[in-house]
Amino acid sequence: FQAVGQILAGLVQCGAWGCFDEFNRIDISVLSVISTQLQTIRSALVNKVNRFPFEGVEIDLDMKVGVFITMNPGYAGRTELPESVKALFRPVVCILPDLEMICMISLFSDGFLQAKVLAKKMTVLYKLAREQLSKQSHYDWGLRALTAVLRMAGVMKRASPELPETLVLMRALRDMNYPKFVYEDVPLFLDLIKDLFPGKDCPRVEYAGFNEAVVKVLESNKYILLPVQMDKVVQLYETMMTRHSTMVVGPTGGGKTVVINTLCDAQTQMGLMTKTYTINPK
Structure with a gap:
């Protein structure tokens, strides 16, 4: 509450607007203190008034100040807002976004002529995947995941304008989602893609020089060349190119360290010096 108090004091003095995202994630005991600060x-x-006491200090008040909060009620780990806090804000309710419309507009803007059909396929695939695949904490079938695929599809479309549009989207959907699946869900997801894109075959992308570098690194470290593990290195490489941050998840002895180290060594061999720094999260 002291940190929030400092932020509020800064907003009040400079007349800025502040938006506190996911406000109901704050602990209920802290929310009661913040409600007092907001009431002041x-x-x-x-x-x-021009000046008023706030948290033991008298500060200036700029009348242009505004405070906004966003919240997702009913989610796990969220707190119900106390009535004292609710009374200070005017509620604005937002409806669920039309995912198909968003996909269609985004695809049209990237030059996809069959955007309407492809947007329908995308949203149906995500709906089926949400219903049929296993429930994992790291699976995301919402708008954020869709926009990442749309960005990737746009990049692929500009890089390979000669490829059919359905093949471009099929590849983006597969390559952006494939790395995050647990082993049991992989065949199910690939079957869903085959059903939505019948008769289309989309081989994995070969990266000039990188695949060969991965083989050399694994052989030099005396590892048996397993296609599944080599592909996992390529998946991590693709993920690092399209995401700001990446989490490698798996059981002990599952090969996480080998995949990370192989990627670093392969990139170093290609002239891109890559170093790892281990930070103890505890």
């Missing part, structure tokens, strides 16, 4: 600011605004 509101009273100062109602009384139109």
